[in-house]
Amino acid sequence: MKYKTIIEIVCDAADRDEASNIAGEYLRGLGDTGISMRCKTVSMRTSQVVKYGSSLIGILLFLSALSLNSGQNVKEKGCISSGTGMPTVCTVIPELKTIQGDTFKKEWKEKKDRAILEYIKN
Numbered sequence: 081m082k083y084k085t086i087i088e089i090v091c092d093a094a095d096r097d098e099a100s101n102i103a104g105e106y107l108r109g110l111g112d113t114g115i116s117m118r119c120k121t122v123s124m125r126t127s128q129v130v131k132y133g134s135s136l137i138g139i140l141l142f143l144s145a146l147s148l149n150s151g152q153n154v155k156e157k158g159c160i161s162s163g164t165g166m167p168t169v170c171t172v173i174p175e176l177k178t179i180q181g182d183t184f185k186k187e188w189k190e191k192k193d194r195a196i197l198e199y200i201k202n
Contacts, residue, residue, distance in 0.1 A: 082124040091115045 089106060092114060093099035105111040 083121055084124055084127045085119065085121045088118045088120075089115060090117075 087107075089103045091099060091102045091106070093102055102111065102115065106115050106117070
């Protein structure tokens with residue numbers, strides 16, 4: 081079975097090159113003052129499960145959040161959504177309870193014409 085070993089060496093150095101030289105000397109056994117080392121060993125299978133599993137969980141969480149957010153844009157009949165985060169405005173229009181459609185249209189047109197004439201006079 082394969083294993084993955086991660087060695088972390090912490091030391092005080094002026095730049096990258098000096099830090100890598102100090103780490104190399106420490107691993108060769110030449111220096112051991114002012115250096116701390118941590119070592120972690122896991123099996124390759126565990127390492128891969130953690131690596132790919134966490135990525136998969138992150139993607140699934142992102143897609144689920146995206147699908148929940150897209151569910152808010154479902155348009156219903158008679159509703160207007162601005163798409164800018166403003167609340168959806170819905171209107172309810174009751175059915176007209178008229179006996180005769182032609183008579184109602186004629187009366188409505190006369191009433192509208194009278195209102196327009198009064199508006200123009202004033």
